[in-house]
Amino acid sequence: MKLTEKQVNYFNTFGYLFIPKMFSTSEIEWITEEFEITIQEFGGGKNHDGTNRTMFGGPIEHRPRLCTLLDDPRIKGLIGGVIGEDFNYAGGDGNYYTGNTGWHPDGNWGRLFSIKVAFYLDPLTRETGCLRIIPGSQNPTHFVRAQQIDPNQSETLFGVPPNDFPTSIALENSPGDVVIFNHDTYHASFGGGTRRRMFTMNCTQHCTLAEDLEVLNQYLSVHSAGGYNIDTGAGMFFPTMVDTADETRLKHLKQCSDIHDVLFPQYARKS
Numbered sequence: 629m630k631l632t633e634k635q636v637n638y639f640n641t642f643g644y645l646f647i648p649k650m651f652s653t654s655e656i657e658w659i660t661e662e663f664e665i666t667i668q669e670f671g672g673g674k675n676h677d678g679t680n681r682t683m684f685g686g687p688i689e690h691r692p693r694l695c696t697l698l699d700d701p702r703i704k705g706l707i708g709g710v711i712g713e714d715f716n717y718a719g720g721d722g723n724y725y726t727g728n729t730g731w732h733p734d735g736n737w738g739r740l741f742s743i744k745v746a747f748y749l750d751p752l753t754r755e756t757g758c759l760r761i762i763p764g765s766q767n768p769t770h771f772v773r774a775q776q777i778d779p780n781q782s783e784t785l786f787g788v789p790p791n792d793f794p795t796s797i798a799l800e801n802s803p804g805d806v807v808i809f810n811h812d813t814y815h816a817s818f819g820g821g822t823r824r825r826m827f828t829m830n831c832t833q834h835c836t837l838a839e840d841l842e843v844l845n846q847y848l849s850v851h852s853a854g855g856y857n858i859d860t861g862a863g864m865f866f867p868t869m870v871d872t873a874d875e876t877r878l879k880h881l882k883q884c885s886d887i888h889d890v891l892f893p894q895y896a897r898k899s
């Protein structure tokens with residue numbers, strides 16, 4: 629899949645892109661099945677009682693078939709189209725969400741540095757927890773950033789509940805749709821149930837300049853297995869992701885793996 633110029637313009641201006649039906653019904657069936665096995669066997673899903681969010685790292689890294697999402701030409705075209713074909717894969721999270729997420733960005737980099745690809749495994753509407761976005765809020769000049777407005781305080785500030793924050797949009801979805809957004813874009817979810825299934829892939833730009841490498845170091849010191857004090861047994865990524873990788877996939881793993889080994893020598897890959 630190659631993004632059109634208009635899609636890239638859309639992403640750069642509004643901070644997200646929604647791709648309906650990227651995966652077919654039969655594809656999303658196996659993806660959901662593999663996700664369920666992973667969260668149940670690895671991600672703490674067996675203990676999920678709906679009172680709190682259950683979250684685990686590297687959702688696509690534990691089962692060979694899910695790892696192939698990183699080889700999928702549609703996913704690579706989507707990510708590559710916005711942050712470059714040499715992008716770094718940088719993990720992600722798998723979830724049974726409970727309740728509202730509240731407005732937040734995942735980063736405050738002040739520019740396009742990292743993105744999230746989100747898969748929702750159940751049909752969601754604006755009433756049942758679909759992703760909401762404040763378009764354009766990744767931009768440092770956007771009013772929420774320039775005026776330091778907390779959209780969660782919308783009721784107090786403007787007499788409007790946060791789920792109706794002016795200018796926000798609700799991305800109602802069906803399984804198979806995919807959303808990509810700039811980590812700096814404000815997003816939220818309201819009205820979801822107690823087992824809202826969602827997983828993500830995080831990716832960053834490949835870095836060559838010293839200042840970009842500094843940002844990547846900062847990013848990985850927090851957003852990585854080591855940053856969460858998790859020993860994968862294989863450094864930055866869980867072993868299945870690395871063990872089943874061909875040369876092409878390895879290119880998307882290398883930069884983060886190398887930096888992670890330096891940042892977290894206690895969890896470094898053994899060679």
Ligand SMILES: O=C(O)CCC(=O)C(=O)O
Nearest residue numbers: 725729734759816817826
């Ligand atoms: O669907 C949601 O709850 C939003 C997900 C989210 O907040 C995130 O991935 O950072």
